[in-house]
Amino acid sequence: MEKLRIVFMGTPDFAVGILDTIYQNNYEIVGVITAPDKPAGRGQKVSTSAVKEYAVSKNLHLLQPTNLKSEDFLAELKSLNANLHVVVAFRMLPEVVWKMPKLGTFNLHASLLPEYRGAAPINWAIINGETKTGVTTFFIDDKIDTGAMIMSKELFIGDEESAGELHDRLMHLGSDAVVETLQLIETGKASTTIQAENDEIKTAYKLNKENCKIDWSQSGKMIFDQIRGLSPYPAAWTFIKDGENEWNVKIYAASFEAKEHDELVGKISTTKKEIFIATKDGILKIVSLQFPGKKRMLAHELLNGISFSENTIAL
Known part of the structure; x- marks a missing residue:
């Protein structure tokens, strides 16, 4: 030894x-x-x-x-x-x-x-x-x-x-x-195995702004997985547009429910305490997020200080 x-x-x-x-x-x-x-x-x-x-x-x-x-x-x-x-x-x-x-x-x-x-x-x-x-x-x-x-x-x-x-x-x-x-x-007991090589091996690419941006044309499950896979750092992000206002917003936590609906993909709706974004196959409920210049907040905390029009959309 x-x-x-x-x-x-x-x-x-x-x-x-x-x-x-x-x-x-x-x-x-x-x-x-x-x-x-x-x-x-x-x-x-x-x-x-x-x-x-x-x-x-x-x-x-x-x-x-x-x-x-x-x-x-x-x-x-x-x-x-x-x-x-x-x-x-x-x-x-x-x-x-x-x-x-x-x-x-x-x-x-x-x-x-x-x-x-x-x-x-x-x-x-x-x-x-x-x-x-x-x-x-x-x-x-x-x-x-x-x-x-x-x-x-x-x-x-x-x-x-x-x-x-x-x-x-x-x-x-x-x-x-x-x-x-x-x-x-x-103890001299280490043995090794050569790694297999094939075209199907998945790669863990370096994270950058482009691959952290949410693509709202994807399924709700894929968007949900992206959000949790990038939380707490560097965080998935999206543009949110409400009339003349546009923000670069980080989303840290969400939940997803698969369901049929007639909403436009990316459309944002709110109650007094909750924020929802429509995906092509369901509804994403936003749990925590961060607007520019603000700290990370729960959805109900953000809604205490901001309200969205009916035309607000995630891009």
Whole structure:
């Protein structure tokens, strides 16, 4: 059995849950690599990654390289004398980095590979209406999320579960998978499976403004899945037009009822406390949303300060 000396690489909250589990299981973490600090928001206040905050709180050796191929960074990384790199939600590594440790570099990905390779696997699993997903550990190679798989764990997706809720459950499942993977590598029992390749594999494309916009020509179920798959971040959005007024509105939560109706697709109707939008095959009830310059609100909170005409429509 070979004692592990681990360098951990990651950036967001999801990675923190995994790093904490490694730490709590008393593995030796000789270094943590995360994204450089950067200005963020309107005030351009310097923002640090969630992984950095955790590493500092535990007094772990921290590196924040801007260039993963720089000689200074590579020399410092080599000096840590790690025999294993663990990667969770980080950026693509150059070969010189992932080939450096004796026992290799493995990644935790939040999908059942080979499905949903890419930047946003949690979101796309829900957007596409999947009923199950999971996590996979695999040894990194020279492409994105294509390496030999070590283990997978799966779970079912709730019918109304949001990406935020699924994120937290996958983080716990991923923590278990990483610790079990560490145990296999430590005892020399890790075996791998080559990923299958076919044209039907779904991709977890990077989220952008275009693929987060609601297309009201889709079925109500597809729109509902998009809303929950993008909640709480970055959020599905639509234009709402009422006469001369037009707003760019984020929708965070909704429910959908399939039913026949005669309303125009996208037509918005309200009661004193509820907002409804007609889809081609039913009615979407809006639970929470955000208008420009305002905070996220429940529908009844928004209706306390705004009223819509009968001609209001989502575009």
